[in-house]
Amino acid sequence: xxxxxxxxxxxxxxxxxxxxxxxxxxxxxxxxxxxxxxxxxxxxxxxxxxxxxxxxxxxxxxxxxxxxxxxxxxxxxxxxxxxxxxxxxxxxxxxxxxxxxxxxxxxxxxxxxxxxxxxxxxxxxxxxxxxxxxxxxxxxxxxxxxxxxxxxxxxxxxxxxxxxxxxxxxxxxxxxxxxxxxxxxxxxxxxxxxxxxxxxxxxxxxxxxxxxxxxxxxxxxxxxxxxxxxxxxxxxxxxxxxxxxxxxxxxxxxxxxxxxxxxxxxxxxxxxxxxxxxxxxxxxxxxxxxxxxxxxxxxxxxxxxxxxxxxxxxxxxxxxxxxxxxxxxxxxxxxxxxxxxxxxxxxxxxxxxxxxxxxxxxxxxxxxxxxxxxxxxxxxxxxxxxxxxxxxxxxxxxxxxxxxxxxxxxxxxxxxxxxxxxxxxxxxxxxxxxxxxxxxxxxxxxxxxxxxxxxxxxxxxxxxxxxxxxxxxxxxxxxxxxxxxxxxxxxxxxxxxxxxxxxxxxxxxxxxxxxxxxxxxxxxxxxxxxxxxxxxxxxxxxxxxxxxxxxxxxxxxxxxxxxxxxxxxxxxxxxxxxxxxxxxxxxxxxxxxxxxxxxxxxxxxxxxxxxxxxxxxxxxxxxxxxxxxxxxxxxxxxxxxxxxxxxxxxxxxxxxxxxxxxxxxxxxxxxxxxxxxxxxxxxxxxxxxxxxxxxxxxxxxxxxxxxxxxxxxxxxxxxxxxxxxxxxxxxxxxxxxxxxxxxxxxxxxxxxxxxxxxxxxxxxxxxxxxxxxxxxxxxxxxxxxxxxxxxxxxxxxxxxxxxxxxxxxxxxxxxxxxxxxxxxxxxxxxxxxxxxxxxxxxxxxxxxxxxxxxxxxxxxxxxxxxxxxxxxxxxxxxxxxxxxxxxx
Numbered sequence: 065x066x067x068x069x070x071x072x073x074x075x076x077x078x079x080x081x082x083x084x085x086x087x088x089x090x091x092x093x094x095x096x097x098x099x100x101x102x103x104x105x106x107x108x109x110x111x112x113x114x115x116x117x118x119x120x121x122x123x124x125x126x127x128x129x130x131x132x133x134x135x136x137x138x139x140x141x142x143x144x145x146x147x148x149x150x151x152x153x154x155x156x157x158x159x160x161x162x163x164x165x166x167x168x169x170x171x172x173x174x175x176x177x178x179x180x181x182x183x184x185x186x187x188x189x190x191x192x193x194x195x196x197x198x199x200x201x202x203x204x205x206x207x208x209x210x211x212x213x214x215x216x217x218x219x220x221x222x223x224x225x226x227x228x229x230x231x232x233x234x235x236x237x238x239x240x241x242x243x244x245x246x247x248x249x250x251x252x253x254x255x256x257x258x259x260x261x262x263x264x265x266x267x268x269x270x271x272x273x274x275x276x277x278x279x280x281x282x283x284x285x286x287x288x289x290x291x292x293x294x295x296x297x298x299x300x301x302x303x304x305x306x307x308x309x310x311x312x313x314x315x316x317x318x319x320x321x322x323x324x325x326x327x328x329x330x331x332x333x334x335x336x337x338x339x340x341x342x343x344x345x346x347x348x349x350x351x352x353x354x355x356x357x358x359x360x361x362x363x364x365x366x367x368x369x370x371x372x373x374x375x376x377x378x379x380x381x382x383x384x385x386x387x388x389x390x391x392x393x394x395x396x397x398x399x400x401x402x403x404x405x406x407x408x409x410x411x412x413x414x415x416x417x418x419x420x421x422x423x424x425x426x427x428x429x430x431x432x433x434x435x436x437x438x439x440x441x442x443x444x445x446x447x448x449x450x451x452x453x454x455x456x457x458x459x460x461x462x463x464x465x466x467x468x469x470x471x472x473x474x475x476x477x478x479x480x481x482x483x484x485x486x487x488x489x490x491x492x493x494x495x496x497x498x499x500x501x502x503x504x505x506x507x508x509x510x511x512x513x514x515x516x517x518x519x520x521x522x523x524x525x526x527x528x529x530x531x532x533x534x535x536x537x538x539x540x541x542x543x544x545x546x547x548x549x550x551x552x553x554x555x556x557x558x559x560x561x562x563x564x565x566x567x568x569x570x571x572x573x574x575x576x577x578x579x580x581x582x583x584x585x586x587x588x589x590x591x592x593x594x595x596x597x598x599x600x601x602x603x604x605x606x607x608x609x610x611x612x613x614x615x616x617x618x619x620x621x622x623x624x625x626x627x628x629x630x631x632x633x634x635x636x637x638x639x640x641x642x643x644x645x646x647x648x649x650x651x652x653x654x655x656x657x658x659x660x661x662x663x664x665x666x667x668x669x670x671x672x673x674x675x676x677x678x679x680x681x682x683x684x685x686x687x688x689x690x691x692x693x694x695x696x697x698x699x700x701x702x703x704x705x706x707x708x709x710x711x712x713x714x715x716x717x718x719x720x721x722x723x724x725x726x727x728x729x730x731x732x733x734x735x736x737x738x739x740x741x742x743x744x745x746x747x748x749x750x751x752x753x754x755x756x757x758x759x760x761x762x763x764x765x766x767x768x769x770x771x772x773x774x775x776x777x778x779x780x781x782x783x784x785x786x787x788x789x790x791x792x793x794x795x796x797x798x799x800x801x802x803x804x805x806x807x808x809x810x811x812x813x814x815x816x817x818x819x820x821x822x823x824x825x826x827x828x829x830x831x832x833x834x835x836x837x838x839x840x841x842x843x844x845x846x847x848x849x850x851x852x853x854x855x856x857x858x859x860x861x862x863x864x865x866x867x868x869x870x871x872x873x874x875x876x877x878x879x880x881x882x883x884x885x886x887x888x889x890x891x892x893x894x895x896x897x898x899x900x901x902x903x904x905x906x907x908x909x910x911x912x913x914x915x916x917x918x919x920x921x922x923x924x925x926x927x928x929x930x931x932x933x934x935x936x937x938x939x940x941x942x943x944x945x946x947x948x949x950x951x952x
Contacts, residue, residue, distance in 0.1 A: 111583050112550045115576075115612060116520055117543040119486055121419060121454035122160035123153075123447045124479040126508055129898065129907070131157055133928035145405075147177040148187065152409060153443060154932060161902050162540075166933060168194055174409075181223035182368060182404035188218065189375035190413045200691055201714050204707050208719040217376070220368045221342055226335045247274060248285045254295040255285075262305035267330040293324045301325075301333065310336050315344055319357060326361045334363070342369035348377050352386045359398040367402045371410075379417045382427060392430050408444060411435040415451065424458045446475030453483055462487055478504060482517045489521060497521040511899060512538025519544075538900040539868035542574045553584055569650070570839060571867035573680050575601055578650075579610050582620075591627040598624060599657040600650045603673065604685050633662065640672075644772055645805035647837035649676050666696035671706060671735075672772070678713070687713065701730040708739045717747040737764035738777055745784070757784050775806025782812045791816050807836050811846055818850055826850040841867035848873075853880070871903045878909060887917050904933045908940055915947055923947045 125131045135154050139147060151174035158166040171194065175187035247260045264274040273286075288298065297320045300313050310318065318337050325334035338358075342365045345351050351370035358367035374381050374390075381387045391414055394402060403410045411434050418428040432452040439445040453468035466487050472480035481504050485497035501518035504510075512534045519530035528551075531544035545568040552561035565581045568574065578597050585594035598621045601608050608617040631639065636659045643651035656673045660666055670693035677686035690710050697703035708723030724740035727733065741760035744753060761781040765774060782797030795816045801809035814829035830847035834840045841863050848859035857880075860873035874897040881890035894910040897903070911926035927944035934940065 111587055112553055112580065114543070114546045114550045114580065117516060117541070119454055119457060119483045120160075121423070121451040122479075123156040123450070123477070124160040124513070125157065126478045126511065128157055128161060128902065129929040130925060132902075132932040133925040136928035136932050144177070145179040148174040148179060148183050148409070149440075151177060152412065156447060158902070163902055166902070180404050180406060181218060181220060182371075182406040183409055184223070185218050185220070185368065185372045185375065186403070186406050186409045186413055188216075189372070189378060190416075192376060193378045193413070193417060197688070198714075200694075201710060201716075204711055204723075205716060205719060207707075208711075208716075208722050210716075210719060217372060220372065221339045221365055224365050224368065226332070244284045246284070249288045249298055250285060251287075251289050251293065251295045251298055256295060256298045256302060258298075258302045259306065263302070266301070266305055266333055267325075267328055269328045270330070291324065291327070292320075294320060297321050297324065301330075304333055304336060308332070308336075310340050313340065315341065322357070322361055322363070334361075335365075338363040338365045342366045345369045345373050348374060348381055348384065348387070352384070352390070355390055355402070359394070359401055362401055364401055364404075368404075371402055375413070378413075379421055382414075382417060382421060388427050388430075391434070392427075407438040408435070408440055411438055419451075419455070423455055429455050429459065442475055446472045446477040446480075449475065450477050450480050450483070453480065457483060457486070462490060478508065479513070482513065485517055485521065494521050510537065512536075512541050516541055516543055519547075540572065540900050542568055542572065542577055546577060546580050549580065549584070553587070558584075558588060567865075571841065571869055573600075573604065573650070573682060575605060575608060578604075579617075582610075586624070591624055592629075595621060595624050595628050596651055596654040599654040603653045603657050603677070603689075604682060631658065633659070641772070641805060645807045645836070647807055647839050649680050649839060651838075652676050653680075665698065667693045667698055667702055667706065669693075670696060671709070674709075683713075699731075701727045701733060701736065704730070705733070705735045705739055708736075708743070712739070712743050712746070717743050721747060732763070732767060734764045734767040734769035734773060734777070737761070737767065738773070738780075741780070754784055754788055758788075771804040772806075775801045775804050775809065778804075779806055779809050779812055782809065782816075786812070786815060786819070791819055807833060810836075811843065814846065814850065823850050841870060845870060845872055848876075868897075869901060871897060871901065871906055875905060875909055878913070882913060882916075887913065891917075902929075902933055904930050904937060904940070907933065908937075908943070911940075911943055911947070915943070920947060920950050 132154065135150050135157070139150050142150065151170050155167050155170035155174065158170055168191070171187060171191055175184065175191055178184040178187055245260060247258055247263065249256045249258060260274050264271045293301070294317075297317055300310065300317060300321060301324070304310055310321070313321070318341055322334060322337035322341065324330075325337060341354060341357075341363070345354055345366070351373040354366055355370040355374075357363070358370060374387055391411075399407050411431055414431045415428070415435050418425065418431050422428060429452070432448065432455055436445070436448040436452060439448050449468045449472035453465045453472060456462075456465035456468060466484065469480045469483035469487070473484065481500060485500050488494070488497040488500065498518060498521035501514060501521070505514050505518065515530045515534035515537065519527045519534065522530065528548070531547055534541055535544045545564055549561045549564035552558075552564060561584060562581070565577055565584070568577050569581065578601050582594050582597040582601070585591070585597065598617055601610075601617050602621060606618070609615060610617050610620060636655055640652060640655045640659070643649075643655060653673065653676050656669050656676070660669050660673075670689045674686045674689035674693060677683075677689055687710070690706060690713065694703055694706040694710065697706055704723050704727035708720040708727070710720075711717075711723060712720030721740060721743035724736050724743060727736035728740065737760050741757045741764065744760065745757045758781065761777055761784065764777050765781070769777075778797045778801035782794040782801070785791070785794035785797060795813060798809040798813040798816065802813070810829050810833035814826040814833075817823075817825035817829060827847060827850040830843055830850060833843040834847065837843055844859045844866065845863045848856040848863070851859070857877070860876055863870055863873045874893055878890040878893040881887075881893060891910060891913050894906050894913070898906050898910065907926045907930035911923045911930060914920075914923035914926060924944075924947050927940060927947055930937070930940050931944060
């Protein structure tokens with residue numbers, strides 16, 4: 065979820081009188097004033113407050129593997145109309161796990177499996193909402209001759225055909241009298257001559273009037289003046305009765321005819337008006353105006369077309385009170401007209417967008433109330449209750465929040481106990497909150513969030529122990545690191561405080577952790593380090609606000625910069641080389657941010673920034689930087705290269721290759737050849753293409769570029785030579801890369817030593833990388849391959865300490881335990897990581913272990929959960945098929 069859900073209970077107590085300007089607006093060089101400000105512990109206390117963790121409005125089952133397995137099992141046998149709702153539930157599980165790529169894939173599956181046009185347009189709009197800011201990619205694909213309008217507007221009219229069972233009526237004779245062929249309708253002073261048979265075929269009322277037992281059936285002249293139809297409208301209706309078309313009828317007249325057709329049950333005429341009006345919905349204003357008509361006159365095509373235009377305007381349309389009123393006030397019958405059976409899916413989307421905009425708003429609360437109303441089963445209901453409870457908590461509507469959290473908890477959503485505990489604490493029942501969490505911990509297999517939450521309701525060593533346990537069970541939780549670091553800082557244990565916050569920043573670039581470290585550096589008067597962190601924050605989130613949203617990060621940067629020395633352009637490049645070669649990615653980001661203020665070559669700098677952000681696993685920020693690189697490209701050939709990288713990074717490898725070739729046609733450049741080599745290697749599985757890749761990288765190295773990129777090219781060229789078996793050529797590439805301080809080349813050179821059967825040299829080479837690299841978890845992991853088992857275990861333990869999200873160490877340790885016939889311990893080792901990371905390889909290995917020990921149900925559960933993570937993984941499919949055949 066894009067919006068940050070702040071904690072509630074701590075908010076008032078922690079809004080201290082911190083005023084950054086008061087202690088930063090001092091003269092340059094007179095930093096003693098700043099030091100004296102921090103002489104009192106209260107000032108430091110105000111600076112390093114750690115907000116309590118928020119109660120997240122997500123679905124967080126105690127055993128997500130079990131839930132994913134159940135969803136997969138249901139998908140195997142459910143009727144088609146249920147599938148999209150199951151994929152929506154899968155999306156909600158992945159959202160609770162923070163697995164953003166898997167979330168989007170589940171949404172896509174829901175869209176692909178939509179059984180109605182209404183579901184199709186809801187999930188299509190949702191995917192478009194999730195892809196905000198990616199319009200450029202569609203434009204670039206179009207320049208390559210590829211259509212990217214995958215989730216574009218649906219032809220509602222084609223998807224909702226007219227019911228062909230509408231009756232047709234024939235002219236009959238009555239009482240032996242021949243009925244006249246024509247009938248004249250008088251409206252005001254005008255007469256409209258119509259064909260009796262054609263008019264009577266429009267609907268049952270006309271048929272009865274003109275051919276039944278009514279007196280009008282014997283009349284040739286009938287007065288229709290009192291039926292709210294104008295003469296020009298009746299002429300259009302007559303034309304329709306003859307031709308079946310409403311061509312050239314203006315919108316206002318269409319509305320008049322629509323109301324008339326509805327009144328006289330002229331279904332074909334009504335349908336024609338419905339479709340004609342639907343084709344005229346282009347803007348939000350059109351949609352709002354016509355939606356009211358559609359709901360009043362039961363026009364499904366028009367209503368769905370209006371809904372599509374409104375949803376494709378998310379999130380902006382929710383700032384329009386008219387739109388909000390449509391969704392707030394629609395009754396059951398109107399919802400069926402507007403969205404068919406997809407009310408739950410629609411309001412899930414609306415709640416998602418509203419919470420991202422403002423979780424405290426009346427609109428958010430109202431939409432969530434409606435969502436509760438439209439739930440169809442217990443799983444949907446418990447999540448809706450929990451989400452609404454979170455919003456009530458933020459709005460300080462505590463009694464209602466408590467009722468809703470209890471409803472969710474009683475429905476089986478154990479995470480809602482955190483909301484009840486927080487409410488107990490707010491109401492002064494701290495011990496009750498502690499005991500409530502203790503009861504949960506003692507009765508089920510505990511998770512990290514349970515200990516984190518319980519820590520809020522105790523003090524001293526007890527709190528510290530609970531937070532250590534929380535980190536052990538779920539090292540991705542940031543609050544325990546922040547609390548421990550702040551506590552150590554208050555005790556003036558600076559080195560330990562920085563080490564603690566650096567632990568989490570080593571594998572998770574969380575903005576709140578960067579902000580806390582920034583505060584530490586301010587307290588220490590280390591302004592160079594402070595500005596490094598605030599510049600990294602602004603790179604990741606240019607609009608970020610610090611100190612619980614009270615101060616813009618950009619403003620703090622301006623103030624802190626008064627206390628650091630200005631660097632020249634040459635200084636910046638030297639600093640960038642130092643940080644890049646020491647694999648200090650956050651430091652490199654900061655230097656580039658500073659260079660962007662003055663350097664003319666902004667395109668190149670934004671491109672470097674995108675590379676760092678990708679390395680730091682910040683794909684959205686990386687894409688933003690790439691787009692800025694394109695925007696600031698100084699030449700056409702440079703712009704084409706950045707467009708190629710944008711396409712390559714979004715999975716459009718062939719189109720990226722095409723852009724590289726277009727760039728080379730204009731000018732042979734390092735980046736164009738480098739991109740072409742990358743894209744060709746990725747898009748072509750033919751081993752023979754490796755010689756072309758070598759040639760392209762050699763061409764790149766002949767072109768002008770800086771040492772940072774040439775080191776990367778040499779490193780890549782070495783990797784290709786290794787794959788081709790040319791170990792001496794590879795070694796030369798790696799050595800030349802190291803000469804220009806491309807530190808990561810140690811890893812490639814180590815691989816060459818290993819392939820030459822020199823494990824000692826390989827180990828030593830990786831040791832050099834570990835010593836040089838600021839961020840070295842991957843280096844320890846790679847070094848573990850070049851030593852004996854005991855050293856391997858030590859290196860992999862270090863990997864897990866530095867980056868607990870890397871899965872190979874868990875798999876290795878589990879395999880060693882399995883080899884030693886310690887099956888329970890092996891499964892427990894995998895389970896330790898699976899508890900906080902939905903990883904295919906971990907689930908696959910645990911499924912194989914379960915199969916090995918004869919636990920068919922456990923194996924089947926893990927197989928199904930793994931196939932939720934990757935439905936097309938061939939080895940997983942084979943294991944699932946084998947295990948499934950043994951199910952009792």
